[in-house]
Amino acid sequence: xxxxxxxxxxxxxxxxxxxxxxxxxxxxxxxxxxxxxxxxxxxxxxxxxxxxxxxxxxxxxxxxxxxxxxxxxxxxxxxxxxxxxxxxxxxxxxxxxxxxxxxxxxxxxxxxxxxxxxxxxxxxxxxxxxxxxxxxxxxxxxxxxxxxxxxxxxxxxxxxxxxxxxxxxxxxxxxxxxxxxxxxxxxxxxxxxxxxxxxxxxxxxxxxxxxxxxxxxxxxxxxxx
Amino acid sequence: xxxxxxxxxxxxxxxxxxxxxxxxxxxxxxxxxxxxxxxxxxxxxxxxxxxxxxxxxxxxxxxxxxxxxxxxxxxxxxxxxxxxxxxxxxxxxxxxxxxxxxxxxxxxxxxxxxxxxxxxxxxxxxxxxxxxxxxxxxxxxxxxxxxxxxxxxxxxxxxxxxxxxxxxxxxxxxxxxxxxxxxxxxxxxxxxxxxxxxxxxxxxxxxxxxxxxxxxxxxxxxxxxxxxxxxxxxxxx
Numbered sequence: 001x002x003x004x005x006x007x008x009x010x011x012x013x014x015x016x017x018x019x020x021x022x023x024x025x026x027x028x029x030x031x032x033x034x035x036x037x038x039x040x041x042x043x044x045x046x047x048x049x050x051x052x053x054x055x056x057x058x059x060x061x062x063x064x065x066x067x068x069x070x071x072x073x074x075x076x077x078x079x080x081x082x083x084x085x086x087x088x089x090x091x092x093x094x095x096x097x098x099x100x101x102x103x104x105x106x107x108x109x110x111x112x113x114x115x116x117x118x119x120x121x122x123x124x125x126x127x128x129x130x131x132x133x134x135x136x137x138x139x140x141x142x143x144x145x146x147x148x149x150x151x152x153x154x155x156x157x158x159x160x161x162x163x164x165x166x167x168x169x170x171x172x173x174x175x176x177x178x179x180x181x182x183x184x185x186x187x188x189x190x191x192x193x194x195x196x197x198x199x200x201x202x203x204x205x206x207x208x209x210x211x212x213x214x215x216x217x218x219x220x221x222x223x224x225x
Numbered sequence: 226x227x228x229x230x231x232x233x234x235x236x237x238x239x240x241x242x243x244x245x246x247x248x249x250x251x252x253x254x255x256x257x258x259x260x261x262x263x264x265x266x267x268x269x270x271x272x273x274x275x276x277x278x279x280x281x282x283x284x285x286x287x288x289x290x291x292x293x294x295x296x297x298x299x300x301x302x303x304x305x306x307x308x309x310x311x312x313x314x315x316x317x318x319x320x321x322x323x324x325x326x327x328x329x330x331x332x333x334x335x336x337x338x339x340x341x342x343x344x345x346x347x348x349x350x351x352x353x354x355x356x357x358x359x360x361x362x363x364x365x366x367x368x369x370x371x372x373x374x375x376x377x378x379x380x381x382x383x384x385x386x387x388x389x390x391x392x393x394x395x396x397x398x399x400x401x402x403x404x405x406x407x408x409x410x411x412x413x414x415x416x417x418x419x420x421x422x423x424x425x426x427x428x429x430x431x432x433x434x435x436x437x438x439x440x441x442x443x444x445x446x447x448x449x450x451x452x453x454x455x456x457x458x459x460x461x462x
Binding site: 003006007010011014017018021022077080081082083085086087089090091092093224 | 279280281283301302304305307309311313314315316317318319320324328329331332333334358374378
């Protein structure tokens with residue numbers, strides 16, 4: 001167990017080190033997210049009074065699109081020199097490799113989302129009235145996107161059209177996460193909606209648990225197939 | 226290496242790509258201390274055989290068993306004992322040589338990966354370039370880093386696919402000495418090659434593959450090398 005924790009930390013540390021050295025994922029996803037926010041701002045700013053209604057959707061659409069761009073790049077550095085096999089042929093358990101890659105993916109996504117969400121709040125003049133629920137929905141939602149996205153990104157690592165295929169296979173699974181995220185965010189920004197935040201947060205936590213087990217169990221078999 | 230001796234059994238391994246039989250019923254056993262050269266023409270199945278032995282590819286038929294003493298190893302244990310150097314070097318180009326070796330040491334559960342990396346860097350002649358990213362290295366230096374990866378992993382069986390690729394003459398001589406030393410230290414070494422001189426100077430045994438079949442299993446040294454490459458040529462152009 002102690003060895004597996006060391007391996008997990010080593011893989012996460014390796015991914016963070018390479019990313020901070022190259023900044024490929026952070027630059028591309030952050031720039032893409034900021035571009036989306038600017039486009040949404042031009043499209044919707046004409047009626048600021050409705051920003052609380054469409055603001056939550058903008059937050060989650062931006063999170064979703066930018067996260068997908070990052071997930072497409074996640075395994076590129078493992079593909080070069082066939083490095084994924086240095087992990088799979090090591091004594092590290094496939095579940096350790098998967099959880100480490102998913103952790104790194106979630107870390108990159110959250111780093112990208114901080115400036116993006118600040119910009120959305122400023123552009124659309126949104127006030128977060130329930131910060132705890134908002135942060136919980138982002139955390140749980142990102143874990144769900146990270147688990148599923150990491151599994152499919154690994155599977156499609158060597159596919160010729162992976163940039164197109166990844167959203168095609170992941171978005172149908174992401175839809176419930178985005179809906180739950182939008183519902184919680186709507187309440188958190190004080191939108192005129194009647195939603196039970198606790199129910200949606202429990203849904204996201206349950207989603208994370210189920211897909212956590214499923215994706216960890218499938219990773220080893222799917223990448224070796 | 227005070228553990229019980231390791232043995233690698235390849236039992237009736239076959240592999241088919243589409244309709245093409247790349248390996249047909251390949252069986253042999255390699256024991257601790259053996260340095261085995263695998264020779265054959267292009268497409269004879271050398272790389273596929275090494276990939277299957279390493280666990281990188283699955284055999285369609287047959288199996289590979291790693292045994293310590295008389296106990297067959299589980300999957301994780303076998304992975305920790307086998308070190309693989311394929312054509313793709315399995316080193317991270319955006320990490321330095323030192324970072325690659327420390328990372329490998331941690332993955333393979335080495336007790337002192339940082340200190341071991343320093344020793345390995347000296348052994349592969351990369352101490353002066355230890356903190357440069359591998360992407361900035363020449364092909365030969367990248368090959369040395371990849372060989373260092375095997376050393377840092379502590380693997381007890383080395384599987385190397387044309388390991389002298391990219392090395393200059395000095396590097397090639399160093400590599401062959403290293404492989405012979407690993408055999409003397411009790412490791413199993415299997416390497417593929419197209420060069421009779423490499424078989425002659427490092428191998429204690431030669432396996433000849435032809436059309437996916439193991440057609441000869443000969444002793445190493447000068448006599449074995451010339452007999453093996455005579456089989457490889459087979460009178461064909």
